[in-house]
Amino acid sequence: MDPMARRRTPAPAVPADCPCGLPARYADCCGRLHRGEAAAGSAEQLMRSRFSAFAVRDEPYLLRSWHPDTRPAEVDFDPALRWERLEILGAGEGGPFHTEGTVEFRAHYREGGRAGSLHEHSRFVRHQGEWVYLDGDVKS
Numbered sequence: 001m002d003p004m005a006r007r008r009t010p011a012p013a014v015p016a017d018c019p020c021g022l023p024a025r026y027a028d029c030c031g032r033l034h035r036g037e038a039a040a041g042s043a044e045q046l047m048r049s050r051f052s053a054f055a056v057r058d059e060p061y062l063l064r065s066w067h068p069d070t071r072p073a074e075v076d077f078d079p080a081l082r083w084e085r086l087e088i089l090g091a092g093e094g095g096p097f098h099t100e101g102t103v104e105f106r107a108h109y110r111e112g113g114r115a116g117s118l119h120e121h122s123r124f125v126r127h128q129g130e131w132v133y134l135d136g137d138v139k140s
């Protein structure tokens with residue numbers, strides 16, 4: 001598909017309930033991070049906010065929460081794919097007194113009429129004091 005056509009695909013409407021799975025309104029939850037009003041307090045919170053950013057297609061947030069060493073030039077959203085639900089399977093370190101953390105998750109999506117999921121073990125580090133995504137291993 002023509003890459004410019006992909007970029008013109010409108011983002012999904014901003015949801016009332018936060019896509020990250022916490023029982024909160026988007027505006028009060030990941031929306032605060034996306035708007036730059038709050039910073040992630042843990043690697044898990046950053047992971048949740050990045051899932052929500054994929055769901056609402058907030059490219060600037062995804063890029064600034066990505067480590068500069070591994071950050072892509074742009075985020076290539078697939079217009080046919082909707083991120084629907086995040087399951088956190090486990091988290092290691094990534095807290096207030098840590099400089100590194102890991103989060104294992106399963107991200108559920110729908111592509112056309114088909115449901116699928118991505119199982120990933122992600123690594124996060126602090127960069128200039130803020131949690132950022134470093135990289136991840138996709139599982140089976």
Ligand SMILES: [Zn+2]
Binds near residue numbers: 018022030
């Ligand atoms: Zn949220």
